[in-house]
Amino acid sequence: MNILEIANNQSFSIDELKLLSKEEFYSEFYNILKNNNRLISILPIDRSKPNVLSAFFLNNEEGNIKILLGDFPELIFNSFANEFPHTNYFECELSEEYGYEIKNHPWLRPVRKQNRIFGNKDYNFFKIDGEEIHEVAVGPIHAGVIEPGHFRFQCHGENVYNLEINLGYQHRGVEKLILKSNSISNKRILLTESIAGDTVIGHVNAHTNLIESLSGTRLNLRIQAIRGIASEIERISMHLAGLGGISNDIGFALPASSYGRLRTLSINSLAELSGSRFGRGLFTYGGVNFDFNDKIINTITKNLLVIQNDIKFINDYFFTSVGALSRLEETGIVKKEFAQEIGMVGLAARASGLNEDIRINFPYGIYQFSPISLLTLSSGDVFARARLRALEIDESIKFVYEQLENLPEGDFKLNINELKKYSGAVSITEGWRGEIVHIAFTDADGKLIQYKIKDPSFNNWYGLSLALRNTPISDFPLCNKSFDLSYSGHDL
């Protein structure tokens, strides 16, 4: 068996992986991609030894994760990006992080460095020549409060021909820091909580699941339910914030402030449980730090009831307003074929009609027992991304109600075993933005030797570039908000 197939959150011994030669690796790689699998990561299994590469693929239909292991002594990798465009950014990352030379790569660009590519060469931004073409450079310092990122527009009048996004200004070295704090300590939880400030639960859930599967700890239903409720409340809060942001960006004051009001209720519900409005400090290895009691359940139910009632009116008002519809509809379209080709994930992909939902395709935690429905829209424009948020809020509120009503009994904190030796595991969760992948490998002493994080933003930033093609530049903020991608999640 050249390919190892595992499920989400299933640990495996590195011995189970067969070390392939370069040629075998390439042909298997090609076959896997050909069969509608999507690359989610390509990385050395040991951070200090870059020559042994492992590649991870997802298959939505089969619901499994495929893993390949190959030996690359010369640190040269032949690009697949010409035929499978979604691999291109992963190859750029491989080149930047581990010094691989990528052969035949169509467009090698920096991922987290600002203007250096392989071989310490200068990177030249994409440029269109022409008398009437003008370049608009935005950032990295933002005039408002959001994170730094550099955007270059090649415009003809108001129309954008090309948008190039250059990130990395928030690079903190989270992966290295996680490896450094190499013990089961609170520090790693704190680190994963701060990968992206708006996806605290999503990332920490992936991390704790990963460590638990690496240590062979099984959780009871109550813990899984609490974790599920927390992540759905995070989804509700962030979707409300997103809707508020979208209406604010089109200058629609009434829904903007109403969504904002409801968001406060939603994040306060999380504070009721964990003491933090963003759910920091809730998760721990082997369980959660806080348990539900009747008072908390009452408050959360009451808050959600208000949200459920009020959001109907606001949604009705917002999604039937002619002014709003004329701004949202047919703005920033990402067609389904393109979304699939560039490997978009999560909310944005579902708005383009792809069935990308980890909770359904690769169920983990409570979603294995209480399924959630798959919601997709097909138009792929700003409207679809906004509407899908509204639909998912309803679905998540229903899910939280269900869970709160039949909360299983059990301890809320279990003991965790030592990490397995010479093993690896993959944990994928669906954050509110999309799939969050955490991958880890341990050495013969049970110490972490590799930790990889992939935020959904890593896939979707390129989707934003596509959405902007032939779109007026004045619609950029709106498109950007409809994707609502994370800078720090990408930069790590």
Add this chain to the structure above:
Amino acid sequence: MLEGIISLIIVIFISPLFAGMINKYKAIFTGRIGAPVFQPYYELIRLIKKETINASSSSFVSKIAPIIIFLSMIFVSSIIPVGFLKPLISFNGDIILFAYILGLARFLQILSAMDIGSSFEGMGAAREATFALFAEPIFFFSIGSIAFISGHTSMYEIFNSILLNNIGYEIFIIVCSISVFILAITECSRMPVDDPNTHLELTMIHEVMILDNSGFDLFLYQFSSYIKLTIYALIEISFFYPFGKQNHFLGILIFIVGFLTLSITLALVETITSRYKMKLIPQYLLFATSIGILNLLIYTFMK
């Protein structure tokens, strides 16, 4: 002369209050408490205390533009009548001067935006120039038709001479206030044409042109835009003056009620509408132009 000075002082000192009132109402409509109505005054005082920094790539145009723009606003406010006070400057044909002094201010605004050399400001200048092209006919069709009705071409004379013996004038007011309202929204960069509160440089029109200004220059720009808003509000209110002609007290009442109603209306419009797509704005302005043409038709029927 004294009347003129009084009215000029009223316009200049009341203008930040008008902007403050709009913001206050907007806050109330969206369920917030909002900043105090005198906030624009505090902002102006804060700005005047700050250091002025000019972009290193800018020339003398950026230095003189804010002053000229501010002075032209003062000049224009001395043409517009407040109540039944005779304005400082009033002669036959001053509506043309009125329009083109505002035009001069816009010209310098665009010039100074391009002078700085930032791509944002260039975009803002291009948008301002484009939309100004569509806004000018609205002014001339609306104000021009009222000039025809009254038979005068001076702002003061126009509103002072209209007699309410023709039912057509009431209809005219309704139609004309719509077109002037749209004109005011466009000229003063309010919603749905431009969002004065947005933080998104790429969608701004007016705000993006003053993005690189600071301190005293920004103070002048902000003050000018407050005065401009008040000037257009005064034009709108002026249509109703003929109703208070018999009584001076009634004139003051119309002024106050008009101010309140206009600020509430503007706040309401800004609360319940979203911004238009940039490419739809010319259509919106052409709509106002056609209403302006309707004014002329009403005039021909009134005759």
